[in-house]
Amino acid sequence: MKNATKNLYALEQLSAGGTCVHRLHPLVKLMAAAVFIVTVISFDRYAPMRLVPYIFYPMILTALSETPHSMLLKRVFIALPFCLFAGVTNVMFDTAAAFTVGGVAVSYGAVSLVTILIRMYLCVMAVLILVSVTPLSEITGEMRRLRVPNIFIITLEMTYRYIGVLLNEAYSMITAYRLRGGNKKGVDIRDMGSFAGQLLIRSLDRAERVYNAMACRGYALQNTLRRSRRLTPGDIIFLAVVLILCATFRLVDVNRLIAAGIFGGV
Amino acid sequence: MLTIQGLTAIYPDKTKAVDGIDLIVNDGESVALIGENGAGKTSLLLAVVGVIESLSGVVEIDGVRLGKKTAGEIRKKAGLVFQNPDDQLFMPLIYDDIAFGCRNLGMPEDEVKARVADVLDRLNIAHLRGRSPLKLSGGEKRAVAMAAVLAMNPSLLMLDEPTAFLDHRARRSLVETLKKLSQTKIIATHDIAFAAEVCDRAVILKDGKIAVDGASSLLYDEKLMSDYRLEAIAKG
Numbered sequence: 001m002k003n004a005t006k007n008l009y010a011l012e013q014l015s016a017g018g019t020c021v022h023r024l025h026p027l028v029k030l031m032a033a034a035v036f037i038v039t040v041i042s043f044d045r046y047a048p049m050r051l052v053p054y055i056f057y058p059m060i061l062t063a064l065s066e067t068p069h070s071m072l073l074k075r076v077f078i079a080l081p082f083c084l085f086a087g088v089t090n091v092m093f094d095t096a097a098a099f100t101v102g103g104v105a106v107s108y109g110a111v112s113l114v115t116i117l118i119r120m121y122l123c124v125m126a127v128l129i130l131v132s133v134t135p136l137s138e139i140t141g142e143m144r145r146l147r148v149p150n151i152f153i154i155t156l157e158m159t160y161r162y163i164g165v166l167l168n169e170a171y172s173m174i175t176a177y178r179l180r181g182g183n184k185k186g187v188d189i190r191d192m193g194s195f196a197g198q199l200l201i202r203s204l205d206r207a208e209r210v211y212n213a214m215a216c217r218g219y220a221l222q223n224t225l226r227r228s229r230r231l232t233p234g235d236i237i238f239l240a241v242v243l244i245l246c247a248t249f250r251l252v253d254v255n256r257l258i259a260a261g262i263f264g265g266v
Numbered sequence: 267m268l269t270i271q272g273l274t275a276i277y278p279d280k281t282k283a284v285d286g287i288d289l290i291v292n293d294g295e296s297v298a299l300i301g302e303n304g305a306g307k308t309s310l311l312l313a314v315v316g317v318i319e320s321l322s323g324v325v326e327i328d329g330v331r332l333g334k335k336t337a338g339e340i341r342k343k344a345g346l347v348f349q350n351p352d353d354q355l356f357m358p359l360i361y362d363d364i365a366f367g368c369r370n371l372g373m374p375e376d377e378v379k380a381r382v383a384d385v386l387d388r389l390n391i392a393h394l395r396g397r398s399p400l401k402l403s404g405g406e407k408r409a410v411a412m413a414a415v416l417a418m419n420p421s422l423l424m425l426d427e428p429t430a431f432l433d434h435r436a437r438r439s440l441v442e443t444l445k446k447l448s449q450t451k452i453i454a455t456h457d458i459a460f461a462a463e464v465c466d467r468a469v470i471l472k473d474g475k476i477a478v479d480g481a482s483s484l485l486y487d488e489k490l491m492s493d494y495r496l497e498a499i500a501k502g
């Protein structure tokens with residue numbers, strides 16, 4: 001449990017780094033991630049190969065930002081079960097053969113499962129990279145400037161903070177329970193109800209006190225006062241490169257081009 | 267200057283935690299707020315910054331009267347360090363937590379950086395800046411919570427149980443730090459010796475009312491202290 005909280009915030013601790021990616025304008029990073037995700041999602045679900053070139057984005061960014069790829073990958077796996085669930089239902093219902101490989105028919109469902117997995121990997125990576133190279137306060141600051149309604153931003157900030165509060169509260173309750181619970185391994189079913197109820201009440205109570213503390217330090221005062229940094233040529237080049245690559249891979253089927261190059265044209 | 271007149275604060279469950287308090291604290295004064303558990307010390311501090319919703323009476327800091335519209339301004343003037351630092355620290359990084367208040371004041375990032383560095387330095391906790399508040403000891407959390415409030419440079423500094431969790435050395439250095447600060451201070455504490463050392467005035471609360479208000483030398487008065495179920499400082 002403590003680990004879950006630690007993991008959650010470990011990524012953001014990376015965001016204090018100082019590589020060229022960290023120094024990019026937060027708006028540019030936010031836009032690049034958004035464009036990337038929208039393009040990746042826009043592909044047909046029977047076109048897994050078309051997604052492969054997009055791997056450029058996580059590869060280049062993790063390398064430049066010196067983010068350990070393994071750290072991100074571990075978190076991608078957390079999303080895996082949900083995608084598998086969606087994908088496997090496709091495999092079951094979408095059984096028409098898409099093509100045959102060495103006499104074995106590959107169904108459309110299987111193809112779409114692969115697409116879902118690649119898509120998931122790319123999108124989750126894009127979000128994780130964004131979080132690990134941009135402090136949350138900068139992301140929300142940009143959203144404010146883009147006039148995203150305040151209620152969304154506050155909800156986002158609060159959710160993010162309260163997940164930590166909730167996990168911590170649960171952790172200390174479990175510790176206290178164990179200390180007085182003899183050799184019990186987990187929480188008894190018998191105590192589960194009051195445990196969950198307590199946890200809810202405690203978190204709400206805690207959340208309120210945390211909110212008060214934030215208010216005492218001027219949380220409500222927050223507005224667009226903070227001046228935005230100017231865009232640098234580097235910011236613009238970065239955004240342009242991402243836009244051009246995303247658009248190119250979207251419009252041109254690179255795999256076919258490469259195949260054509262290898263097999264001397266079709 | 268802080269002026270409190272007929273201040274009453276009632277919690278949603280109808281507990282009257284602060285009951286008709288009148289208090290004037292002059293600039294530069296250090297006031298110890300003493301009283302047994304549940305006397306209303308924390309509630310009084312929360313009421314001053316307008317965190318308890320059901321309030322009646324007057325709170326005025328440097329001529330600004332606490333109200334719905336002025337709550338923001340009051341909170342710029344009065345910094346409150348919470349009794350439990352876990353309630354106060356919520357950012358993933360100590361640095362961001364301390365910067366939080368300054369950023370809310372609309373300070374440019376360079377100045378925020380300078381302020382944070384300065385306050386970390388003053389409290390001798392510069393080594394903690396890149397850590398997460400979740401992984402600090404009780405005393406370290408306490409110091410960070412204090413830094414977070416000091417960074418906003420409030421004219422009135424309110425501390426709730428500042429010596430809880432502190433070891434002897436940390437407590438000593440807190441005394442030194444507080445003595446150096448020129449701000450007006452209100453310190454709620456059970457640590458009578460600490461109160462006597464840092465404060466020049468003592469206010470004893472009982473059941474949400476002011477029972478005694480006088481020089482902090484009162485804290486040495488055994489008879490008076492035992493009347494309020496408090497322990498006088500051992501003479502020695």
Ligand SMILES: Nc1ncnc2c1ncn2[C@@H]1O[C@H](COP(=O)(O)OP(=O)(O)OP(=O)(O)O)[C@@H](O)[C@H]1O
Pocket residue numbers: 277278279281282283301302303304305306307308309310349
């Ligand atoms: N959130 C709350 N809701 C309802 N009643 C509360 C709440 N917080 C405190 N009280 C009650 O208000 C009274 C004053 O509590 P307060 O926390 O101000 O005391 P305190 O002097 O700070 O005590 P301590 O020395 O234990 O910190 C107590 O009777 C307490 O039970």
Ligand SMILES: [Mg+2]
Pocket residue numbers: 307308309349426
């Ligand atoms: Mg208290």
